[in-house]
Amino acid sequence: MDLFDTPTVQLPDAELEFLPHWLDAACADRWLAQLQAETPWEQPQVFLHGKHYPVPRLLAWYGDAQASYRYSGLIHQPLPWTALLAEIRAAVEQVAGQRLNGVLLNYYRDGNDSMGWHSDDEAVLGRDPLIASLNLGGTRRFDLRRKGQTRIEHSLELGHGALLVMRGATQHYWQHQVAKTGKSVAPRLNLTFRLIRIQP
């Protein structure tokens, strides 16, 4: 980590650790190229107001065998860890300080791809879930607002090689989004590592 980076973002009732230059450019380039080449992307449909819509980005879910995960209204069985994703997970676990058993890959093809307001607060993530988000490729703005409010309180530019760790009560009090943008942006690959609490 670059010593001159500010490692934290001060927001009440949130715990955010932001490492904008966590990866050097050569490593980030290599990981992006390999993940772009080897990921079996899907574009699931969501059912909203009686109609089916494709989600506005591409997705893939990897994890330990029992770490199935519900998103876009469907339960997804994990793909098995690839050598590269296992290596990335081990590096992210060092920063997280805990085990992580799944990763959601989001691919934003251009500025029209987005992710709407949400919190990562599903029951299977347990209380105070840690979400570690690695960013590769084009820079996109990541907005935060308090639950129940519409005003954006804080935004971060998540660029190539940046790591953002959200901990503690963050998901309880805050929502986040990646909005569409009219700017021309390079494709962006985001990996959010999670710990799915597996029922015994």
Ligand SMILES: O=C(O)CCC(=O)C(=O)O
């Ligand atoms: O792409 C991003 O930065 C956000 C991803 C996200 O919020 C999620 O996967 O839950």
Ligand SMILES: [Fe+2]
């Ligand atoms: Fe999220």
